Amino acid sequence: MIDKRVATLAEAVADVADGATVLVGGFGNSGVPVELVHALLEQGARDLTVVTNNAGSGETDIAALIRERRVRRIICSYPRSAGSVWFEQFWRAGEIELELVPQGTLSERMRAAGAGLGGFFTPTGADSLLADGKEVRVLDGRRQVFERPLPADVALIKADRADRWGNLVYRTAARNFGPTMATAAALTVVQVREFVELGGLDPEAVVTPGIFVDRVVQVAR
Amino acid sequence: MIRPLSPTDVARRVARDIPDGSYVNLGIGLPTLVADVVGPDKEIVYHSENGILGMGPAPSPGEEDPELINAGKQPVTLLPGGSFFHHTDAFVMMRGGHLDVSVLGAFQVSETGDLANWATDEAALPPAVGGAMDLAVGAKRVLVMTTHTTRDGRPKLLPRCTYPLTAAAVVDRVYTDLAVLDLCPEGFVVREVAPGVTPEGLQAVTGARLTFAPDLTVVHPD
Numbered sequence A: 001m002i003d004k005r006v007a008t009l010a011e012a013v014a015d016v017a018d019g020a021t022v023l024v025g026g027f028g029n030s031g032v033p034v035e036l037v038h039a040l041l042e043q044g045a046r047d048l049t050v051v052t053n054n055a056g057s058g059e060t061d062i063a064a065l066i067r068e069r070r071v072r073r074i075i076c077s078y079p080r081s082a083g084s085v086w087f088e089q090f091w092r093a094g095e096i097e098l099e100l101v102p103q104g105t106l107s108e109r110m111r112a113a114g115a116g117l118g119g120f121f122t123p124t125g126a127d128s129l130l131a132d133g134k135e136v137r138v139l140d141g142r143r144q145v146f147e148r149p150l151p152a153d154v155a156l157i158k159a160d161r162a163d164r165w166g167n168l169v170y171r172t173a174a175r176n177f178g179p180t181m182a183t184a185a186a187l188t189v190v191q192v193r194e195f196v197e198l199g200g201l202d203p204e205a206v207v208t209p210g211i212f213v214d215r216v217v218q219v220a221r
Numbered sequence B: 001m002i003r004p005l006s007p008t009d010v011a012r013r014v015a016r017d018i019p020d021g022s023y024v025n026l027g028i029g030l031p032t033l034v035a036d037v038v039g040p041d042k043e044i045v046y047h048s049e050n051g052i053l054g055m056g057p058a059p060s061p062g063e064e065d066p067e068l069i070n071a072g073k074q075p076v077t078l079l080p081g082g083s084f085f086h087h088t089d090a091f092v093m094m095r096g097g098h099l100d101v102s103v104l105g106a107f108q109v110s111e112t113g114d115l116a117n118w119a120t121d122e123a124a125l126p127p128a129v130g131g132a133m134d135l136a137v138g139a140k141r142v143l144v145m146t147t148h149t150t151r152d153g154r155p156k157l158l159p160r161c162t163y164p165l166t167a168a169a170v171v172d173r174v175y176t177d178l179a180v181l182d183l184c185p186e187g188f189v190v191r192e193v194a195p196g197v198t199p200e201g202l203q204a205v206t207g208a209r210l211t212f213a214p215d216l217t218v219v220h221p222d
Helices: A034-043 A061-067 A085-092 A103-115 A178-184 B007-016 B030-037 B087-095 B132-138 B199-204
Strands: A021-024 A048-051 A071-076 A097-100 A120-122 A136-139 A142-147 A152-158 A185-192 A215-218 B023-026 B045-048 B052-056 B077-084 B101-104 B108-110 B141-145 B173-175 B179-184 B187-193 B210-218
Touching: A034 A061, A034 A152, A034 A185, A048 A061, A061 A071, A061 A085, A103 A120, A103 A142, A103 A178, A103 B087, A103 B132, A152 A178, A178 A185, A178 B087, B007 B030, B007 B141, B007 B173, B023 B030, B030 B101, B030 B141, B045 B087, B087 B132, B101 B132, B187 B199, B199 B210
Parallel strands: A021 A048, A021 A152, A048 A071, A071 A097, A152 A185, A185 A215, B023 B045, B023 B101, B101 B141, B141 B173, B187 B210
Antiparallel strands: A120 A142, A136 A142, B045 B052, B052 B077, B173 B179, B179 B187
Protein backbone atom coordinates (compact mmCIF):
# COMPACT_ATOMS: atom_id res chain seq x y z
CA MET A 1 0.00 0.00 0.00
CA ILE A 2 1.20 3.46 -0.84
CA ASP A 3 0.77 6.06 1.86
CA LYS A 4 2.94 9.15 1.60
CA ARG A 5 1.21 10.92 4.45
CA VAL A 6 3.33 11.64 7.51
CA ALA A 7 1.92 12.71 10.84
CA THR A 8 4.18 15.57 11.81
CA LEU A 9 6.26 18.32 10.27
CA ALA A 10 9.27 17.07 12.24
CA GLU A 11 8.94 13.63 10.67
CA ALA A 12 8.59 15.20 7.23
CA VAL A 13 12.05 16.82 7.37
CA ALA A 14 13.76 14.49 9.85
CA ASP A 15 16.53 13.26 7.54
CA VAL A 16 17.58 16.44 5.74
CA ALA A 17 21.38 16.31 5.93
CA ASP A 18 23.89 19.05 6.61
CA GLY A 19 25.15 20.45 3.30
CA ALA A 20 21.93 19.53 1.46
CA THR A 21 20.62 21.48 -1.50
CA VAL A 22 17.03 22.43 -0.66
CA LEU A 23 14.47 23.83 -3.09
CA VAL A 24 11.92 26.04 -1.36
CA GLY A 25 8.72 26.97 -3.21
CA GLY A 26 7.08 30.37 -3.15
CA PHE A 27 7.10 33.75 -4.81
CA GLY A 28 7.12 36.64 -2.38
CA ASN A 29 4.83 35.42 0.39
CA SER A 30 2.66 33.38 -1.98
CA GLY A 31 3.03 29.62 -1.78
CA VAL A 32 5.90 29.56 0.72
CA PRO A 33 5.89 26.32 2.76
CA VAL A 34 6.41 28.33 5.94
CA GLU A 35 5.74 25.51 8.41
CA LEU A 36 8.07 23.07 6.63
CA VAL A 37 10.86 25.65 6.63
CA HIS A 38 10.32 26.23 10.33
CA ALA A 39 10.47 22.47 10.89
CA LEU A 40 13.77 22.42 9.02
CA LEU A 41 15.01 25.22 11.26
CA GLU A 42 14.14 23.16 14.34
CA GLN A 43 15.64 20.03 12.82
CA GLY A 44 18.95 21.86 12.74
CA ALA A 45 20.47 21.03 9.33
CA ARG A 46 23.15 23.53 8.42
CA ASP A 47 25.51 24.46 5.61
CA LEU A 48 22.52 24.39 3.29
CA THR A 49 22.27 25.56 -0.30
CA VAL A 50 18.79 27.05 -0.66
CA VAL A 51 17.20 27.49 -4.08
CA THR A 52 14.24 29.84 -4.05
CA ASN A 53 12.97 32.90 -5.90
CA ASN A 54 13.37 35.46 -3.12
CA ALA A 55 15.64 35.51 -0.10
CA GLY A 56 12.94 35.77 2.54
CA SER A 57 11.67 38.83 4.33
CA GLY A 58 10.96 39.76 7.91
CA GLU A 59 11.79 37.15 10.55
CA THR A 60 10.04 34.04 9.25
CA ASP A 61 10.81 31.09 6.95
CA ILE A 62 13.86 31.65 4.71
CA ALA A 63 14.83 34.86 6.52
CA ALA A 64 14.87 32.90 9.78
CA LEU A 65 17.04 30.15 8.23
CA ILE A 66 19.52 32.81 7.12
CA ARG A 67 19.41 34.61 10.48
CA GLU A 68 20.21 31.32 12.26
CA ARG A 69 23.22 30.78 9.95
CA ARG A 70 21.92 27.60 8.36
CA VAL A 71 22.37 28.82 4.77
CA ARG A 72 25.78 28.81 3.17
CA ARG A 73 24.63 29.62 -0.32
CA ILE A 74 21.44 30.91 -1.92
CA ILE A 75 20.48 30.47 -5.56
CA CYS A 76 17.69 32.85 -6.50
CA SER A 77 16.46 35.47 -8.95
CA TYR A 78 15.44 38.34 -6.70
CA PRO A 79 17.00 38.45 -3.23
CA ARG A 80 16.28 42.15 -2.70
CA SER A 81 12.74 42.55 -1.40
CA ALA A 82 11.04 44.76 1.13
CA GLY A 83 12.17 43.34 4.44
CA SER A 84 14.99 41.10 3.14
CA VAL A 85 17.19 42.54 5.89
CA TRP A 86 18.81 39.31 7.07
CA PHE A 87 19.91 38.31 3.61
CA GLU A 88 21.26 41.80 2.89
CA GLN A 89 23.14 41.93 6.18
CA PHE A 90 24.80 38.54 5.64
CA TRP A 91 25.53 39.33 2.00
CA ARG A 92 27.25 42.61 2.88
CA ALA A 93 29.31 40.81 5.50
CA GLY A 94 30.32 38.16 2.96
CA GLU A 95 28.73 35.45 5.09
CA ILE A 96 26.38 34.07 2.46
CA GLU A 97 27.10 33.20 -1.16
CA LEU A 98 24.67 34.38 -3.81
CA GLU A 99 24.20 32.81 -7.23
CA LEU A 100 21.88 35.11 -9.15
CA VAL A 101 19.84 33.40 -11.89
CA PRO A 102 17.21 34.95 -14.16
CA GLN A 103 13.82 33.75 -12.95
CA GLY A 104 12.86 31.76 -16.05
CA THR A 105 16.29 30.18 -16.17
CA LEU A 106 16.01 29.23 -12.49
CA SER A 107 12.73 27.47 -13.18
CA GLU A 108 13.96 25.85 -16.40
CA ARG A 109 17.18 24.60 -14.76
CA MET A 110 15.05 22.76 -12.20
CA ARG A 111 12.80 21.50 -14.97
CA ALA A 112 15.85 20.20 -16.84
CA ALA A 113 17.00 18.39 -13.71
CA GLY A 114 13.57 16.82 -13.23
CA ALA A 115 13.35 15.92 -16.92
CA GLY A 116 16.72 14.18 -17.02
CA LEU A 117 18.29 16.69 -19.40
CA GLY A 118 21.93 17.73 -19.45
CA GLY A 119 21.13 21.42 -19.77
CA PHE A 120 19.80 23.83 -22.36
CA PHE A 121 20.63 26.89 -24.42
CA THR A 122 18.57 30.01 -23.72
CA PRO A 123 18.65 33.56 -25.08
CA THR A 124 17.80 34.86 -21.61
CA GLY A 125 20.80 36.68 -20.20
CA ALA A 126 23.11 35.67 -23.07
CA ASP A 127 24.30 39.26 -23.51
CA SER A 128 24.46 40.00 -19.80
CA LEU A 129 27.14 39.56 -17.17
CA LEU A 130 25.12 36.60 -15.84
CA ALA A 131 26.51 34.69 -18.84
CA ASP A 132 30.11 35.28 -17.72
CA GLY A 133 32.09 32.06 -17.75
CA LYS A 134 29.37 30.13 -19.58
CA GLU A 135 29.32 28.81 -23.11
CA VAL A 136 27.52 31.13 -25.52
CA ARG A 137 26.58 30.00 -29.03
CA VAL A 138 24.71 31.58 -31.89
CA LEU A 139 21.76 29.26 -32.54
CA ASP A 140 19.02 30.11 -35.03
CA GLY A 141 20.61 33.53 -35.38
CA ARG A 142 20.46 34.35 -31.68
CA ARG A 143 23.10 34.36 -29.03
CA GLN A 144 22.18 31.74 -26.44
CA VAL A 145 23.85 30.74 -23.20
CA PHE A 146 24.23 27.17 -21.97
CA GLU A 147 22.64 26.58 -18.60
CA ARG A 148 23.10 23.48 -16.46
CA PRO A 149 20.36 21.56 -14.67
CA LEU A 150 19.73 22.34 -11.01
CA PRO A 151 18.97 19.12 -9.15
CA ALA A 152 18.46 19.03 -5.39
CA ASP A 153 18.42 16.72 -2.43
CA VAL A 154 15.15 18.02 -1.04
CA ALA A 155 12.20 20.12 -2.21
CA LEU A 156 9.87 21.79 0.28
CA ILE A 157 6.65 22.92 -1.35
CA LYS A 158 3.12 23.96 -0.47
CA ALA A 159 -0.04 22.66 -2.12
CA ASP A 160 -3.70 22.86 -1.23
CA ARG A 161 -4.93 19.26 -1.22
CA ALA A 162 -3.39 15.82 -1.55
CA ASP A 163 -4.40 12.18 -1.42
CA ARG A 164 -2.31 9.39 0.11
CA TRP A 165 -0.58 8.75 -3.22
CA GLY A 166 0.75 12.31 -3.14
CA ASN A 167 -1.32 13.66 -6.02
CA LEU A 168 -1.52 17.43 -5.60
CA VAL A 169 -3.73 20.34 -6.46
CA TYR A 170 -2.73 23.89 -5.65
CA ARG A 171 -4.49 27.17 -4.90
CA THR A 172 -4.35 30.28 -7.14
CA ALA A 173 -0.87 31.74 -7.68
CA ALA A 174 0.55 29.77 -4.74
CA ARG A 175 1.31 27.06 -7.32
CA ASN A 176 4.30 29.00 -8.71
CA PHE A 177 7.51 26.90 -8.47
CA GLY A 178 5.89 23.89 -6.74
CA PRO A 179 5.20 21.59 -9.70
CA THR A 180 8.68 22.11 -11.17
CA MET A 181 10.51 21.76 -7.86
CA ALA A 182 8.61 18.54 -7.11
CA THR A 183 10.27 16.94 -10.15
CA ALA A 184 13.82 18.14 -9.41
CA ALA A 185 14.57 16.81 -5.93
CA ALA A 186 15.50 13.34 -4.67
CA LEU A 187 13.07 13.89 -1.80
CA THR A 188 9.95 16.01 -2.31
CA VAL A 189 8.12 17.04 0.85
CA VAL A 190 4.78 18.80 0.59
CA GLN A 191 2.62 20.61 3.09
CA VAL A 192 -1.08 20.74 2.30
CA ARG A 193 -4.17 22.28 3.82
CA GLU A 194 -6.25 19.17 3.44
CA PHE A 195 -6.06 15.44 2.78
CA VAL A 196 -8.72 13.80 0.65
CA GLU A 197 -9.58 10.16 0.05
CA LEU A 198 -7.87 8.36 -2.81
CA GLY A 199 -10.08 9.16 -5.80
CA GLY A 200 -11.19 12.40 -4.18
CA LEU A 201 -9.16 14.55 -6.55
CA ASP A 202 -10.47 15.05 -10.08
CA PRO A 203 -7.82 13.27 -12.20
CA GLU A 204 -8.30 15.92 -14.89
CA ALA A 205 -7.35 18.58 -12.35
CA VAL A 206 -4.35 16.96 -10.66
CA VAL A 207 -1.39 19.29 -11.23
CA THR A 208 1.43 17.28 -9.68
CA PRO A 209 1.04 13.51 -10.05
CA GLY A 210 2.09 11.56 -6.97
CA ILE A 211 5.11 10.02 -8.68
CA PHE A 212 6.96 13.28 -8.00
CA VAL A 213 6.02 13.38 -4.31
CA ASP A 214 7.54 11.49 -1.40
CA ARG A 215 5.95 12.89 1.76
CA VAL A 216 2.86 14.94 2.50
CA VAL A 217 2.02 16.58 5.78
CA GLN A 218 -1.14 18.42 6.69
CA VAL A 219 -0.92 21.94 8.07
CA ALA A 220 -4.23 23.41 9.14
CA ARG A 221 -4.72 26.93 7.90
CA MET B 1 6.64 76.06 -23.57
CA ILE B 2 7.49 72.39 -23.07
CA ARG B 3 4.73 70.36 -21.50
CA PRO B 4 6.10 66.91 -20.61
CA LEU B 5 3.50 64.15 -20.61
CA SER B 6 2.32 62.88 -17.24
CA PRO B 7 2.96 59.20 -16.48
CA THR B 8 -0.73 58.55 -17.07
CA ASP B 9 -0.58 60.26 -20.46
CA VAL B 10 2.47 58.18 -21.42
CA ALA B 11 0.51 55.09 -20.32
CA ARG B 12 -2.43 56.21 -22.50
CA ARG B 13 -0.11 56.58 -25.46
CA VAL B 14 1.32 53.08 -24.86
CA ALA B 15 -2.20 51.66 -24.49
CA ARG B 16 -3.12 53.02 -27.91
CA ASP B 17 -0.44 50.79 -29.47
CA ILE B 18 -1.70 47.59 -27.83
CA PRO B 19 -4.14 45.84 -30.17
CA ASP B 20 -7.41 44.36 -29.00
CA GLY B 21 -6.96 40.70 -28.07
CA SER B 22 -3.30 40.99 -27.08
CA TYR B 23 -1.56 38.93 -24.42
CA VAL B 24 0.45 41.48 -22.46
CA ASN B 25 2.95 41.56 -19.62
CA LEU B 26 3.34 44.86 -17.81
CA GLY B 27 6.62 45.30 -15.94
CA ILE B 28 6.84 46.55 -12.39
CA GLY B 29 6.63 50.33 -11.91
CA LEU B 30 5.43 52.77 -14.58
CA PRO B 31 4.19 50.06 -17.00
CA THR B 32 1.51 48.90 -14.55
CA LEU B 33 -0.28 52.22 -15.22
CA VAL B 34 -1.17 50.96 -18.69
CA ALA B 35 -3.80 48.53 -17.36
CA ASP B 36 -5.65 51.45 -15.74
CA VAL B 37 -6.06 53.37 -18.99
CA VAL B 38 -6.79 50.72 -21.63
CA GLY B 39 -10.24 51.49 -22.97
CA PRO B 40 -13.20 49.15 -22.39
CA ASP B 41 -13.38 48.58 -26.16
CA LYS B 42 -10.33 46.31 -25.95
CA GLU B 43 -10.05 42.84 -24.44
CA ILE B 44 -6.46 42.49 -23.18
CA VAL B 45 -5.22 39.41 -21.33
CA TYR B 46 -2.62 40.34 -18.73
CA HIS B 47 0.09 37.84 -17.86
CA SER B 48 1.98 37.66 -14.58
CA GLU B 49 5.31 35.83 -14.29
CA ASN B 50 4.16 33.98 -11.17
CA GLY B 51 1.59 32.02 -13.12
CA ILE B 52 -1.47 34.09 -13.97
CA LEU B 53 -3.23 34.86 -17.26
CA GLY B 54 -6.29 37.07 -17.16
CA MET B 55 -5.09 39.07 -14.20
CA GLY B 56 -7.57 41.69 -13.04
CA PRO B 57 -7.27 44.86 -10.98
CA ALA B 58 -6.57 45.16 -7.27
CA PRO B 59 -9.32 43.70 -5.06
CA SER B 60 -11.54 45.85 -2.87
CA PRO B 61 -10.19 46.43 0.63
CA GLY B 62 -10.79 43.34 2.74
CA GLU B 63 -11.04 41.09 -0.33
CA GLU B 64 -7.27 40.52 -0.70
CA ASP B 65 -6.01 36.97 -1.09
CA PRO B 66 -2.39 36.88 0.14
CA GLU B 67 -1.52 34.16 -2.39
CA LEU B 68 -3.09 35.87 -5.40
CA ILE B 69 -0.44 38.50 -6.11
CA ASN B 70 1.29 40.03 -9.14
CA ALA B 71 4.98 40.24 -10.00
CA GLY B 72 5.30 43.28 -7.72
CA LYS B 73 3.84 41.15 -4.89
CA GLN B 74 0.65 43.25 -4.68
CA PRO B 75 -2.79 41.64 -4.35
CA VAL B 76 -4.68 41.24 -7.63
CA THR B 77 -7.80 39.46 -8.88
CA LEU B 78 -8.53 36.90 -11.59
CA LEU B 79 -10.96 37.78 -14.37
CA PRO B 80 -13.49 35.31 -15.83
CA GLY B 81 -11.54 33.23 -18.35
CA GLY B 82 -8.33 33.60 -16.36
CA SER B 83 -6.08 30.70 -15.49
CA PHE B 84 -3.29 29.65 -13.15
CA PHE B 85 -0.20 27.69 -14.19
CA HIS B 86 3.22 26.95 -12.79
CA HIS B 87 6.35 29.05 -13.09
CA THR B 88 8.00 27.07 -15.84
CA ASP B 89 4.94 27.53 -18.05
CA ALA B 90 4.77 31.22 -17.14
CA PHE B 91 8.27 31.61 -18.57
CA VAL B 92 7.54 29.35 -21.55
CA MET B 93 4.95 31.99 -22.42
CA MET B 94 7.56 34.74 -22.08
CA ARG B 95 10.71 33.20 -23.51
CA GLY B 96 8.86 31.17 -26.12
CA GLY B 97 7.47 34.19 -27.94
CA HIS B 98 3.84 33.69 -26.95
CA LEU B 99 3.29 37.12 -25.43
CA ASP B 100 2.32 39.81 -27.93
CA VAL B 101 3.62 42.75 -25.95
CA SER B 102 5.94 43.29 -23.04
CA VAL B 103 6.04 46.78 -21.54
CA LEU B 104 9.17 47.40 -19.49
CA GLY B 105 10.76 50.18 -17.54
CA ALA B 106 14.37 51.15 -18.27
CA PHE B 107 17.44 52.74 -16.74
CA GLN B 108 18.98 53.08 -20.22
CA VAL B 109 18.22 52.17 -23.83
CA SER B 110 20.89 52.23 -26.54
CA GLU B 111 20.49 53.26 -30.17
CA THR B 112 20.81 49.59 -31.16
CA GLY B 113 17.90 48.61 -28.92
CA ASP B 114 19.95 47.32 -26.01
CA LEU B 115 18.12 47.49 -22.69
CA ALA B 116 19.55 48.08 -19.22
CA ASN B 117 16.85 47.82 -16.58
CA TRP B 118 18.06 45.45 -13.85
CA ALA B 119 21.24 46.79 -12.31
CA THR B 120 22.97 50.11 -11.85
CA ASP B 121 26.59 50.55 -10.86
CA GLU B 122 25.62 50.74 -7.19
CA ALA B 123 27.60 48.10 -5.30
CA ALA B 124 25.96 48.54 -1.90
CA LEU B 125 22.86 46.53 -2.80
CA PRO B 126 22.80 42.84 -3.67
CA PRO B 127 22.01 42.26 -7.34
CA ALA B 128 18.48 41.14 -8.24
CA VAL B 129 17.16 40.29 -11.70
CA GLY B 130 13.80 38.54 -11.36
CA GLY B 131 12.09 38.04 -14.72
CA ALA B 132 13.54 41.11 -16.45
CA MET B 133 15.85 39.21 -18.80
CA ASP B 134 13.19 36.70 -19.83
CA LEU B 135 10.65 39.45 -20.54
CA ALA B 136 13.15 41.35 -22.65
CA VAL B 137 14.05 38.46 -24.96
CA GLY B 138 10.73 36.76 -25.43
CA ALA B 139 7.82 39.00 -26.32
CA LYS B 140 6.88 39.69 -29.93
CA ARG B 141 7.08 43.42 -29.24
CA VAL B 142 9.13 44.99 -26.47
CA LEU B 143 7.96 48.46 -25.52
CA VAL B 144 9.83 50.63 -23.06
CA MET B 145 8.12 53.22 -20.90
CA THR B 146 10.44 55.59 -19.06
CA THR B 147 11.26 59.17 -18.26
CA HIS B 148 13.44 60.75 -20.97
CA THR B 149 16.18 61.60 -18.47
CA THR B 150 17.14 60.54 -14.95
CA ARG B 151 15.94 62.55 -11.95
CA ASP B 152 19.15 64.54 -12.05
CA GLY B 153 18.79 65.24 -15.76
CA ARG B 154 21.18 62.70 -17.30
CA PRO B 155 20.08 61.16 -20.61
CA LYS B 156 18.71 57.60 -20.63
CA LEU B 157 18.73 57.17 -24.42
CA LEU B 158 22.37 56.63 -25.28
CA PRO B 159 24.71 55.47 -28.06
CA ARG B 160 25.61 52.57 -25.76
CA CYS B 161 24.34 51.52 -22.33
CA THR B 162 26.78 52.09 -19.49
CA TYR B 163 24.83 50.01 -16.96
CA PRO B 164 24.86 46.19 -17.14
CA LEU B 165 22.72 44.95 -20.03
CA THR B 166 19.46 43.13 -19.56
CA ALA B 167 19.40 42.10 -23.23
CA ALA B 168 20.88 43.28 -26.52
CA ALA B 169 18.93 44.61 -29.51
CA VAL B 170 15.46 43.87 -28.15
CA VAL B 171 13.62 47.18 -27.79
CA ASP B 172 11.10 48.07 -30.51
CA ARG B 173 9.70 51.38 -29.29
CA VAL B 174 10.33 53.82 -26.43
CA TYR B 175 7.72 56.07 -24.85
CA THR B 176 9.00 58.92 -22.69
CA ASP B 177 7.50 62.03 -21.17
CA LEU B 178 8.97 63.93 -24.12
CA ALA B 179 8.70 61.68 -27.18
CA VAL B 180 7.79 58.40 -28.88
CA LEU B 181 10.80 56.85 -30.58
CA ASP B 182 11.24 53.73 -32.73
CA LEU B 183 14.41 51.66 -32.86
CA CYS B 184 15.41 51.45 -36.52
CA PRO B 185 18.58 50.41 -38.34
CA GLU B 186 19.66 54.07 -38.27
CA GLY B 187 19.08 54.31 -34.50
CA PHE B 188 16.40 56.25 -32.63
CA VAL B 189 13.75 57.66 -34.97
CA VAL B 190 11.47 60.19 -33.30
CA ARG B 191 7.83 59.71 -34.36
CA GLU B 192 6.06 62.01 -31.92
CA VAL B 193 7.04 64.73 -29.47
CA ALA B 194 5.29 66.18 -26.42
CA PRO B 195 3.70 69.61 -26.82
CA GLY B 196 6.33 72.35 -27.05
CA VAL B 197 9.26 69.98 -27.62
CA THR B 198 11.49 70.98 -30.54
CA PRO B 199 13.90 68.66 -32.34
CA GLU B 200 16.84 70.70 -31.02
CA GLY B 201 15.46 70.65 -27.48
CA LEU B 202 14.93 66.89 -27.57
CA GLN B 203 18.38 66.24 -29.00
CA ALA B 204 19.89 68.33 -26.19
CA VAL B 205 18.53 65.94 -23.51
CA THR B 206 19.31 62.75 -25.46
CA GLY B 207 22.68 61.01 -25.47
CA ALA B 208 22.17 59.22 -28.79
CA ARG B 209 21.88 61.01 -32.13
CA LEU B 210 18.24 61.31 -33.14
CA THR B 211 16.60 61.07 -36.54
CA PHE B 212 13.26 62.81 -36.89
CA ALA B 213 10.50 61.19 -38.91
CA PRO B 214 9.35 63.30 -41.86
CA ASP B 215 5.80 63.06 -40.55
CA LEU B 216 6.75 64.02 -36.97
CA THR B 217 3.64 64.86 -34.95
CA VAL B 218 2.73 66.00 -31.46
CA VAL B 219 1.78 63.16 -29.10
CA HIS B 220 -1.90 62.77 -28.53
CA PRO B 221 -2.33 60.47 -25.57
CA ASP B 222 -5.90 59.53 -26.52
